[in-house]
Amino acid sequence: MANDVIIALDFPTREETLTFLDRFPAGEKPFVKIGMELYYAEGPAIIREMKARGHKIFLDLKLHDIPNTVKRAMSVLSRLDVDMVNLHAAGASEMMKAALEGLTRPDGSRPLLIAVTQLTSTDAAALKNELLIDAPMEETVLSYAQNAARCGLDGVVCSPLEASLVKARCGENFLTVTPGIRFADGDAGDQKRIMTPELAGKSGCDYIVVGRPITQAADPVAACRRAAKEFLG
Numbered sequence: 337m338a339n340d341v342i343i344a345l346d347f348p349t350r351e352e353t354l355t356f357l358d359r360f361p362a363g364e365k366p367f368v369k370i371g372m373e374l375y376y377a378e379g380p381a382i383i384r385e386m387k388a389r390g391h392k393i394f395l396d397l398k399l400h401d402i403p404n405t406v407k408r409a410m411s412v413l414s415r416l417d418v419d420m421v422n423l424h425a426a427g428a429s430e431m432m433k434a435a436l437e438g439l440t441r442p443d444g445s446r447p448l449l450i451a452v453t454q455l456t457s458t459d460a461a462a463l464k465n466e467l468l469i470d471a472p473m474e475e476t477v478l479s480y481a482q483n484a485a486r487c488g489l490d491g492v493v494c495s496p497l498e499a500s501l502v503k504a505r506c507g508e509n510f511l512t513v514t515p516g517i518r519f520a521d522g523d524a525g526d527q528k529r530i531m532t533p534e535l536a537g538k539s540g541c542d543y544i545v546v547g548r549p550i551t552q553a554a555d556p557v558a559a560c561r562r563a564a565k566e567f568l569g
């Protein structure tokens with residue numbers, strides 16, 4: 337069920353990030369996604385600053401390592417008080433379960449844990465010839481999602497076009513976090529499999545991740561409000 341719009345803060349520095357966020361009125365605190373570029377440039381300080389400013393944070397670092405290392409790293413991220421984090425389902429069940437353990441705080445609370453299935457940049461040829469996976473792409477995506485659900489994860493990052501298939505396989509409550517969102521009158525840019533916020537809301541997406549249609553808009557605040565209005569209906 338349509339829950340929230342997450343703005344992808346794909347900026348290289350703290351300064352550019354704050355300049356962008358300062359355009360929003362004081363009481364308006366969008367849910368934001370911080371990825372590798374900004375996190376590696378600015379470190380955990382950028383997370384603390386965003387939290388102090390009142391934002392919810394999806395920390396998009398896509399962890400993938402041995403279970404013990406992921407567990408310990410997740411424990412650190414959990415103490416940063418982020419709201420959503422992710423990992424690669426390709427790390428398999430033991431790693432996903434360890435991640436959940438690491439994330440869980442002493443009071444039992446934890447950030448949402450979301451799995452990346454197959455990266456959208458991996459095409460069918462790479463799947464077969466490099467990763468040596470013979471199953472069709474869609475089946476690997478759904479099977480990875482099902483593994484994540486069985487391990488107790490909260491959802492997956494997927495295309496809005498896959499959201500209903502994921503729900504059918506993993507249950508209605510399994511969250512779908514979907515990039516590839518464009519306004520009906522907007523530029524697709526490099527995204528190929530796109531959907532409007534309105535259709536994403538009707539297709540069972542729980543969170544839409546919107547980058548350039550908001551960050552590059554002449555009026556980002558209006559664009560963010562428009563995305564939320566269309567998505568939440």
Ligand code: C5P
Binds near residue numbers: 344346371545548549
């Ligand atoms: O600017 P745009 O709306 O295309 O940004 C989408 C965001 O979602 C970017 O941060 C991008 O890295 C991320 N993403 C994606 N497709 C995926 C996974 C993540 O576009 N499959």
